[in-house]
Amino acid sequence: MIEAVGLTKRYGDKTAVDDLSFQVRPGMVTGFLGPNGSGKSTTMRMILGLDTPTAGHVTVNGSPYRSLPNAPRHVGALLDAKAVHGGRDAYRHLLSIAQLSGIPAHRVDDVLELVGLSEVAGRRTKGFSLGMGQRLGIAAALLGDPQVLLFDEPVNGLDPEGILWVRNLMKSLAAEGRTVFVSSHLMSEMALTADHLVVIARGRLLADMSVREFIAANSAGFARVRVPDTGPQQREALTAALTRAGAQVLPEQDGALRVTGLPLPRISDVAHEAEVRLWELSPHHASLEEAYMRLTQGMVDYRSSADPQIGMRPAPVPGRSDGWDPDPGPGAPFQPVHAADGPTFSKDPR
Numbered sequence: 001m002i003e004a005v006g007l008t009k010r011y012g013d014k015t016a017v018d019d020l021s022f023q024v025r026p027g028m029v030t031g032f033l034g035p036n037g038s039g040k041s042t043t044m045r046m047i048l049g050l051d052t053p054t055a056g057h058v059t060v061n062g063s064p065y066r067s068l069p070n071a072p073r074h075v076g077a078l079l080d081a082k083a084v085h086g087g088r089d090a091y092r093h094l095l096s097i098a099q100l101s102g103i104p105a106h107r108v109d110d111v112l113e114l115v116g117l118s119e120v121a122g123r124r125t126k127g128f129s130l131g132m133g134q135r136l137g138i139a140a141a142l143l144g145d146p147q148v149l150l151f152d153e154p155v156n157g158l159d160p161e162g163i164l165w166v167r168n169l170m171k172s173l174a175a176e177g178r179t180v181f182v183s184s185h186l187m188s189e190m191a192l193t194a195d196h197l198v199v200i201a202r203g204r205l206l207a208d209m210s211v212r213e214f215i216a217a218n219s220a221g222f223a224r225v226r227v228p229d230t231g232p233q234q235r236e237a238l239t240a241a242l243t244r245a246g247a248q249v250l251p252e253q254d255g256a257l258r259v260t261g262l263p264l265p266r267i268s269d270v271a272h273e274a275e276v277r278l279w280e281l282s283p284h285h286a287s288l289e290e291a292y293m294r295l296t297q298g299m300v301d302y303r304s305s306a307d308p309q310i311g312m313r314p315a316p317v318p319g320r321s322d323g324w325d326p327d328p329g330p331g332a333p334f335q336p337v338h339a340a341d342g343p344t345f346s347k348d349p350r
């Protein structure tokens, strides 16, 4: 278990991590998400005792990292896969880490086998591809067979087969009861790998909840409705009837209708009353990526002037208790969201 309480890090007048409190529990994969520069790496460095908090504290299994006896046997981490001595071969690189940490040498062969680098163990690491370097970094994290694992962008540079391998590795480490904390910008991958999410922006906690709760709290589900392709009359009649009943109706590119604001049985009843036959009535949920974009909208420090997010901005849903307001205005309160708080959130006014 990793526990951060009021964790804060300031570099001069820059607050990289701002009063962050969260727990990372064993037996599951916890994804650590946030825009570029939001403080993920700084947080991970503080967990590993590489940076000293300005305020607050963070513990691993109840103790600060630096107080853990033989810390590498308890905590393994991949922070920067490029941080290797390029002149050494993979075996010697891992052996030197093992020797410094009191880890038996046979573990080097074990982890090389585990990450699929046994055949290139004698090659100098400076000739390694990005993906091989990532695998070597993961091998180093696993050397001490630790209960707690931190991975900063572990799938960076990996091909699809490598990404699948990392996904299965994370899940199997968690299934063994370990604590697995992993940062990534690949939302589709996080949706498949993580059970729980800690989301930060500008150093502050935005959400701490399961992936399912996060998507439910930060996305508007909708229904897709399709009528027979017999002309526009049926679609127009249904659009009018649904709108009268309080729904928001938008045309989809393939001729279907995207309906929000009414439950599916009600949509079916309204169609029946309007004497419109339905060919499709299906529930749809947003992806993790859409939910993440929605939550972090306006809290991204680095963005292209041709902002691709503009087109992703979903329409506010009338009548929803979490009706999303893209601009809450100055002075709007900032509240981090925990699972227990229910599906409401407010935006950082900065």
Ligand SMILES: Nc1ncnc2c1ncn2[C@@H]1O[C@H](COP(=O)(O)OP(=O)(O)OP(=O)(O)O)[C@@H](O)[C@H]1O
Residues within 6 Å of the ligand: 011, 014, 015, 016, 034, 035, 036, 037, 038, 039, 040, 041, 042, 043
């Ligand atoms: N040693 C440092 N000195 C000054 N500022 C720093 C230092 N380390 C980090 N920062 C700043 O703190 C903020 C958080 O950086 P950090 O690297 O933790 O973010 P991140 O979420 O890991 O970003 P990315 O997703 O781009 O890796 C950034 O604004 C960064 O410029």
